[in-house]
Amino acid sequence: MTHSPSLSHNPEKPVIDIKNLVTNFGSTLIHENLNLTVFKGEIIGIIGGSGSGKSVLLRTILGLKLPQSGSIRLLGKDIYHAPESAQEHVDKSCGVLFQNGALYTSLTVRENILVPLKEVTQIYPPFADSIVALKLGMVGLPLDTALKYPSELSGGMTKRVGLARALALDPSILFLDEPTSGLDPISAEAFDTLLKKLHAHLGFTVFMITHDLDTIKSVCTRIGVLLHKKLFLGTFEELKKMEDPWIHDYFHGNRARKIFGKGF
Amino acid sequence: MSAPFLSIQKDRSETVLFPKGEWCLWTLGKHYQTLQSITLEDRKLRKVIIDLSEILKIDTGGAVLLLSLKKRLEGQKFSVRFENGSDETLQILNLVHHYPLNLEEASKKSSAFRSFVLRLGESTVNLLSLTLQLTSFFGEVIVTLLQSLRRRSSFRLISFCSHLQDVGVNALPIVGLISFLIGVVLAYQGVTQLKRFGTEIFTVNLLALGILREVGILITAIVVAGRSGSAFTAQIGTMVLNEEVDAMQTMGLDPVNVLVIPRIMALMIALPLLTFFSDIVGLLGGAFMTHTLMDLSYVQFIEQLKLAITPTTFWVGMVKSPFFAFLIGLVGCFEGLQVSGSAESIGQHTTKSVVESIFLVIVADAAFSILFSYLGI
Numbered sequence: 001m002t003h004s005p006s007l008s009h010n011p012e013k014p015v016i017d018i019k020n021l022v023t024n025f026g027s028t029l030i031h032e033n034l035n036l037t038v039f040k041g042e043i044i045g046i047i048g049g050s051g052s053g054k055s056v057l058l059r060t061i062l063g064l065k066l067p068q069s070g071s072i073r074l075l076g077k078d079i080y081h082a083p084e085s086a087q088e089h090v091d092k093s094c095g096v097l098f099q100n101g102a103l104y105t106s107l108t109v110r111e112n113i114l115v116p117l118k119e120v121t122q123i124y125p126p127f128a129d130s131i132v133a134l135k136l137g138m139v140g141l142p143l144d145t146a147l148k149y150p151s152e153l154s155g156g157m158t159k160r161v162g163l164a165r166a167l168a169l170d171p172s173i174l175f176l177d178e179p180t181s182g183l184d185p186i187s188a189e190a191f192d193t194l195l196k197k198l199h200a201h202l203g204f205t206v207f208m209i210t211h212d213l214d215t216i217k218s219v220c221t222r223i224g225v226l227l228h229k230k231l232f233l234g235t236f237e238e239l240k241k242m243e244d245p246w247i248h249d250y251f252h253g254n255r256a257r258k259i260f261g262k263g264f
Numbered sequence: 265m266s267a268p269f270l271s272i273q274k275d276r277s278e279t280v281l282f283p284k285g286e287w288c289l290w291t292l293g294k295h296y297q298t299l300q301s302i303t304l305e306d307r308k309l310r311k312v313i314i315d316l317s318e319i320l321k322i323d324t325g326g327a328v329l330l331l332s333l334k335k336r337l338e339g340q341k342f343s344v345r346f347e348n349g350s351d352e353t354l355q356i357l358n359l360v361h362h363y364p365l366n367l368e369e370a371s372k373k374s375s376a377f378r379s380f381v382l383r384l385g386e387s388t389v390n391l392l393s394l395t396l397q398l399t400s401f402f403g404e405v406i407v408t409l410l411q412s413l414r415r416r417s418s419f420r421l422i423s424f425c426s427h428l429q430d431v432g433v434n435a436l437p438i439v440g441l442i443s444f445l446i447g448v449v450l451a452y453q454g455v456t457q458l459k460r461f462g463t464e465i466f467t468v469n470l471l472a473l474g475i476l477r478e479v480g481i482l483i484t485a486i487v488v489a490g491r492s493g494s495a496f497t498a499q500i501g502t503m504v505l506n507e508e509v510d511a512m513q514t515m516g517l518d519p520v521n522v523l524v525i526p527r528i529m530a531l532m533i534a535l536p537l538l539t540f541f542s543d544i545v546g547l548l549g550g551a552f553m554t555h556t557l558m559d560l561s562y563v564q565f566i567e568q569l570k571l572a573i574t575p576t577t578f579w580v581g582m583v584k585s586p587f588f589a590f591l592i593g594l595v596g597c598f599e600g601l602q603v604s605g606s607a608e609s610i611g612q613h614t615t616k617s618v619v620e621s622i623f624l625v626i627v628a629d630a631a632f633s634i635l636f637s638y639l640g641i
Contacts, residue, residue, distance in 0.1 A: 092290075105606030120290040127296050130328045130365040131289075137363030138324075151605030169289060170323035201359040202324075203352075 013076055015040050015173055015205045016061065021070035023053070023060055030056050032229040034070070040172075043199060043206040044233075045216045048226030049246065054209045055099075057226065058177055061207070062096060063087070075172065092120055095166030095204075099177040101158040103150040109136075109161050110146040116168045135164040140194060156187040167198070176208040180215055188212060192219050213259045225250070269295055270302070278311035284318045287326025299329060300336075312342045316349035327360040335365075401598045405528065408520045423526040431492040431527075432534030436541060439487055443475075443542040446483055447549025450474055455557045464558055468565055469572040471550035476573060480543040481581045482629060485588040488535055489621040493596035496527050497617040500600025501610040509601070519601070528593035535589035536582060543581065580641060584632050588625050595621040 016038040023030045030053040038044050048054050059065040061072055063079050072079050075093055077086045103112050110132050117123055117131065132146055139160040150158060159179060166174060179195070180188035192215050199206060210216060216223055216236070223239055225232040225247055232242065240251045250256065269287075273280045285291075314330065322330075334344045346357065412419045454467035500523055503509050509519050547569070554560045560568075599617035603609050 106608040117289065121292070124296050127292075127328070127332075130332060131325060133365050134324060134328055134360055134363050138359075143364060149606070151609075170325065201355055 013040075014038060014073070015042075015075060016207060017071075017073040017076075018061070019071045019073075021057075021060065021072065022068040023056055023065065024068050029229060031060075031067075031231075034229070034231050036224065036231050036233065038205060038207065040205055041199075041203055043195075043219055043221045044208065044224055045220035045222075046207070046209045046224045046226060046231075047211065047216065047250065052226040053229070054226055055177065057231075058175060058207070058209055062094070062175065063091075092116075092169055093172040094175060095169065095171030095173070096175045097159065097162045097166045097177065097179055099181065101150070101162035103153075103158060103161055103165070105150050107149075108146065109148050109150070109153070109164075112150070112161060113165050113168050116165065120169065131168070135167055136161075138167065138194075138198060139164045140190065155182050156184070159183065159191070163194075167202075170202065171204055173205045173207060176206065176210075178209055178211065180210065180212045185214075189214065195219055213256055217259060270299070272302075278313055281312065281314045282318050283314065283316065283326075283330065285320050287319055287322040287329065289323060289325030292325055292329055296329065299333060302333070310342055312337055312344045314344065314346050316346055316353050319349070319353055322353050322356055324356060324360055327356045328365060330357065331360060332365060397602075398595075398598055401601075402594060404520055405524055405594060405597075408518065408525055409528075412521060412525055418521060420522060420526045423522070424530050427527050427530035428534055430495070431488065431531055432537060435488060435491055435534070435538060438491070439484055439538050439542050440545045442483055442487060443480065443546040444549035444552075446479055447471065447475060447546040447551075448553045450479070450546075451550040451553035452557065455554065465560070465568060467554055467558070468550070468560075468568040471547060471554075472569055472572040473577060475546040475550070476543055476577045476581045478581065478629070480546050481539045481584050481588065482625070483546075484535065484539045484542045485585070485592065485625045486622055488531070488538065488589070489592045489596075489625060490618055492531060493592045493621045494614045494618050496593065496596030497600040497603075497614045498610055500524075500597055501603030501613055504601060504603045505605075505607075505610070523600075524593075524597040527597055528590060531589040531593040532586045535592075536585040539582060539585045543578070576641060580636060584629065587628060587632075591624045591628060592621045595624060 014037045016036065018034060018036040021031050021034040021036075034057070036044075046054050046057065056065060060067050061074070061079075066080070071081075074090045077090050079087060079090055082090070103109075104115065107115070110129075113132050113135050114123065114128055117128070123131070133143055136143060136145055141157060141160050141164070145153070145157065145161070150161070153161060159182075163176075163179070166176075176195075180191050183191060195206070196219055198204075208215075208220070220236070222233060222235055225239060227244065227246055232239070232244070232247070234242075239247055242248070251260070269284050269291075271282045271284065273282065314334065319326075330346075334346075337344050346354075349357065450471055451467055454470045455464050458464045458466055458470075500509075503523070509523075512519050512522060551562055551565045554565060555562065596617050599613040599620070603613050
């Protein structure tokens with residue numbers, strides 16, 4: 001029991017805790033002393049211009065890119081210095097939806113969703129089918145999707161299957177890399193609604209990279225802006241008032257005004 | 265089982281089930297079968313209560329199990345209800361309750377015989393349509409080839425040269441090494457067998473005829489099919505997946521002209537040259553071995569070689585090579601363009617490309633043999 005990832009954490013303890021993170025590609029510095037603290041149940045949206053290092057930040061948190069210095073704690077465990085068993089524990093408490101779904105093309109949707117499950121437990125066919133049916137239902141896909149291969153799915157369906165796979169283990173933290181990019185506005189809105197609903201029921205923490213102004217407005221509890229190699233974190237209202245030209249343009253541009261209203 | 269995760273209490277009027285501890289995905293896989301085997305013997309007690317108060321933690325996996333237990337008991341005419349759940353537990357149960365938990369409705373399995381017949385039919389149709397497609401691709405390539413001969417400007421010279429380097433020059437070491445070794449092996453076998461009749465000098469004839477007519481070209485063609493044919497398939501297949509081929513078409517570029525023709529042309533130039541190289545190195549290997557085994561000097565070897573062969577012997581092998589090159593290039597490019605959907609598809613088509621091109625090369629070689637014997641060459 002001691003090894004099982006737990007859903008409930010001490011609310012005072014941050015779920016994601018990044019301190020003085022420095023990452024680089026060769027001599028190019030991507031993040032300089034970046035700090036971020038995320039608490040249980042938050043939905044954090046990360047925005048920033050192209051090349052500002054959003055994806056690099058995500059990859060660093062996921063343990064896919066080694067930082068130059070600084071510490072990253074997930075669920076209280078330093079992912080780059082913890083013993084292997086603790087790292088495994090963290091891996092199993094994280095669900096990741098990659099930008100293009102990253103489904104295994106040689107497996108059916110059903111098998112894709114079962115991949116993470118098979119790693120943690122022995123599953124019996126009827127139970128496995130129930131879980132797959134549940135996850136497909138949760139992300140709003142018809143059940144006959146289960147037997148399809150990723151190449152037979154549309155872009156929106158691929159993202160939903162990716163989300164179903166990310167949810168397979170009931171993760172405590174859900175990482176989403178541009179979940180609504182490439183979706184039509186209706187699907188994007190449906191995705192937002194879906195995420196809010198699942199979040200309300202399952203109480204996970206979300207760390208999301210997005211360009212979608214609607215998502216930021218309607219879903220995120222706090223927003224992080226990656227700018228000048230640092231992260232500026234705040235609620236929607238707080239960021240709106242910031243003086244920085246990039247942030248100002250972001251929240252007061254033509255597109256933003258259409259979505260956020262003409263009031264500001 | 266390490267810890268009891270479900271206890272049963274019987275009252276006067278009802279059965280109470282107490283699920284305990286963690287009801288999560290990772291703890292329940294192993295409990296699933298035990299849970300399935302739970303039966304309530306006392307048929308008089310029709311009321312079952314699942315008391316949720318002792319659950320420490322639950323996730324969707326646990327909820328699925330509890331709900332399927334409830335459904336199963338209800339199927340056995342018990343009345344089942346949940347009681348005393350915490351807010352969190354009830355929330356998850358409510359969420360899961362909304363979704364269908366049965367995949368089989370969606371995936372009806374057909375009978376074994378039916379699926380056998382279906383698969384047999386499918387593969388027959390596939391084979392026929394593959395033949396048809398390959399033939400039509402053959403025609404397309406020939407037409408494009410003739411067009412590009414007429415309009416020289418449409419020929420991709422740079423692409424052609426880069427492929428020539430790739431399939432020709434870069435293949436020299438491996439073709440050379442294999443040919444040399446084959447020469448050595450043939451000479452060794454020849455000498456040991458012919459020694460019994462005291463005619464080991466005819467090993468040179470054996471080598472000359474064998475290598476020049478058949479072995480040189482076959483070995484080279486097989487190495488090139490494995491090396492370059494597969495590379496063609498993988499390159500073109502990746503481009504197809506990446507929508508590069510579609511992009512070309514929208515720009516008015518013909519994929520056959522841009523991708524296929526330079527590759528096939530390069531192969532048709534490179535394979536005869538490689539065959540020539542293979543012939544020479546194979547004979548060298550043979551000469552080296554006869555020198556070692558029989559103490560035959562290299563000058564004597566060449567003298568015997570002159571007696572053994574005529575220019576026809578050499579040309580009989582050589583004339584086959586552009587045809588084989590065309591087959592290898594055609595199949596390699598064709599399979600590349602057939603790639604669709606996934607990374608796995610590239611692997612499948614690459615394998616098919618190598619197998620099919622080697623098969624076709626050997627069939628063509630047999631056809632040439634029949635032709636030559638008919639012509640008396």
